[in-house]
Amino acid sequence: MDNAPFTPSPEPVFRKETGFRHLFAAARYSAQGLARLWKEAAFRHEVLAFGAGLVLLGVIGAPLAHYLIFSVLMLLLFSVEALNTAIEEIVDRVSPEFSSAARNAKDLGSFAVFCLLLANGGFVLFSLVSTLFFSPVTL
Numbered sequence: 058m059d060n061a062p063f064t065p066s067p068e069p070v071f072r073k074e075t076g077f078r079h080l081f082a083a084a085r086y087s088a089q090g091l092a093r094l095w096k097e098a099a100f101r102h103e104v105l106a107f108g109a110g111l112v113l114l115g116v117i118g119a120p121l122a123h124y125l126i127f128s129v130l131m132l133l134l135f136s137v138e139a140l141n142t143a144i145e146e147i148v149d150r151v152s153p154e155f156s157s158a159a160r161n162a163k164d165l166g167s168f169a170v171f172c173l174l175l176a177n178g179g180f181v182l183f184s185l186v187s188t189l190f191f192s193p194v195t196l
Contacts, residue, residue, distance in 0.1 A: 090139060099170070100138050107131045110181055118192075123184045130180055134173040141166035 074082040094100045110127055144166040152159040 094135075094139050094142055097138070097142055100135070100142075103131070103134055103138060106177075110177070113181065114184060117185060117188045119184050119188045123180075123188070127177070127180060127184070130173070130177045134170070134177055137169050137173050141170050 073079075110131070111124070114124055114127060145163055148159045148162050
């Protein structure tokens with residue numbers, strides 16, 4: 058048996074990319090994150106809601122600013138959904154047994170998603186009402 062002390066390798070396990078390689082690596086990580094997020098039913102429902110919202114804004118003839126605001130709100134929702142999924146993944150890994158702290162972390166992430174769902178729904182309602190009932194009528 059060799060009794061020599063273990064010396065870690067001088068090379069890091071993960072090598073940080075720089076320059077253009079960093080840009081491509083970051084794009085690859087983002088694509089992997091999107092692929093993981095796509096496995097979540099809630100995210101797929103949100104993507105469908107985004108499409109339905111865009112169609113609805115088109116049907117009512119909403120102004121371009123409403124499309125922009127709705128798109129930004131949906132991107133925020135997608136981001137918060139990704140963060141919520143990341144929290145759930147980490148909590149499940151670190152604390153597989155029941156823990157009130159783990160439950161609270163998951164509930165808070167869920168609440169953040171819920172708040173943005175309300176903001177998106179409220180904006181679509183605002184857009185409907187303001188476009189249909191308060192837009193100037195042209196003859």
